Amino acid sequence: MKQSAILAGALALCLTLSACGSKAPSPEEVEAAIRDGSVTVEDALDKGWITQEWADRYQEERTVPAADKMAVNKVGAFETETLTGETFTGEELPDAAFLAFLDPEDPGAADFYAGLVDAAEDVRAAGADIVVCSKGDMDAGLFQDAPFPVVAYNESMRTALAQNDEMASEIPCVGVWYVNGSLISAWSSQVEAEDLAASAPGFAAMAQEDETSGEDGMAAVAMG
Numbered sequence: 001m002k003q004s005a006i007l008a009g010a011l012a013l014c015l016t017l018s019a020c021g022s023k024a025p026s027p028e029e030v031e032a033a034i035r036d037g038s039v040t041v042e043d044a045l046d047k048g049w050i051t052q053e054w055a056d057r058y059q060e061e062r063t064v065p066a067a068d069k070m071a072v073n074k075v076g077a078f079e080t081e082t083l084t085g086e087t088f089t090g091e092e093l094p095d096a097a098f099l100a101f102l103d104p105e106d107p108g109a110a111d112f113y114a115g116l117v118d119a120a121e122d123v124r125a126a127g128a129d130i131v132v133c134s135k136g137d138m139d140a141g142l143f144q145d146a147p148f149p150v151v152a153y154n155e156s157m158r159t160a161l162a163q164n165d166e167m168a169s170e171i172p173c174v175g176v177w178y179v180n181g182s183l184i185s186a187w188s189s190q191v192e193a194e195d196l197a198a199s200a201p202g203f204a205a206m207a208q209e210d211e212t213s214g215e216d217g218m219a220a221v222a223m224g
Helices: 003-019 027-036 041-046 052-061 066-072 109-125 155-170 193-213
Strands: 079-081 087-089 096-102 129-134 150-152 173-179
Touching: 027 041, 027 052, 041 052, 079 150, 079 155, 096 109, 096 193, 109 129, 109 173, 109 193, 155 173, 173 193
Parallel strands: 096 129, 129 150
Antiparallel strands: 079 087, 096 173
16 A cells, blocks of 8 residues: 555544544554554554554564664755745754644644744753744745744755655645654654653754764664
8 A cells, every 4th residue: 555545544544533432443544543643552552442462563663773764764965945035954954853844724734833832942942953844835924933943845855855755745744853864753743842842852862872972872763
C-alpha cells in the first residue's frame, strides 16, 4: 500500500475511532494511525487495540542506530525566504529545532500554530527552537508577530527533505524534530504545548552530545 493511501486511511481512522466506540480497529488501521501521529502506541495499548507484544515488536522493528537514522533522514542544502523576504538557508537552522510544516489555509492551522506559540518560550529555554515552514500564503495574518522563524516551504526545501517531503507536503499541519542536520523523531500531526516543551530538553541534549562525541556516540532511538 502506498504511503499516501496509508495516511489517508489513518486520518479517516481518527474520525472512526472517536465515533465508534464498540468496534475495535484492525492492527493495520492502528499501525497506520500511529505512523501518522494521530494515535500513540500508549493510547492504543490503553484502549486495548494492541497487545504489549505487538507494541514491543513494533518499536523494535523501528529502532535503528542513530547514525543510520541521521544519514537516511539528512536534510540537504536549501535556500528559501522569511516573512520579510530575507534569505534563509539550511545553515541557519538551529542545532535542535521542531520543524513545523503548516498550511495556513487549513481549518486546523490556527490550533496547531497556537500550540507552537505557547511552547516557544519553554522550547527556547531548553536550548532548542521552532521553525515554521509555511506551505501557503506567507502574508497570512496567522504569522503576525511570530516568536520564531517562519519560512516558505518552497521547491528547494522539498528537494532537501527528499523522501520526507511526502510527509511534509501531504499532511496539512505536521511537525518533526530536527537535530544537527537530520530529522530524528516521529512525525506529529498534533501539537500540545506542554508535550512539545517537555520533549525539547532531550533533543537539545542530543544535539550537544552529537557535537561532542560524534554520531557514533549517540544512543539508538526510535523513529516512531
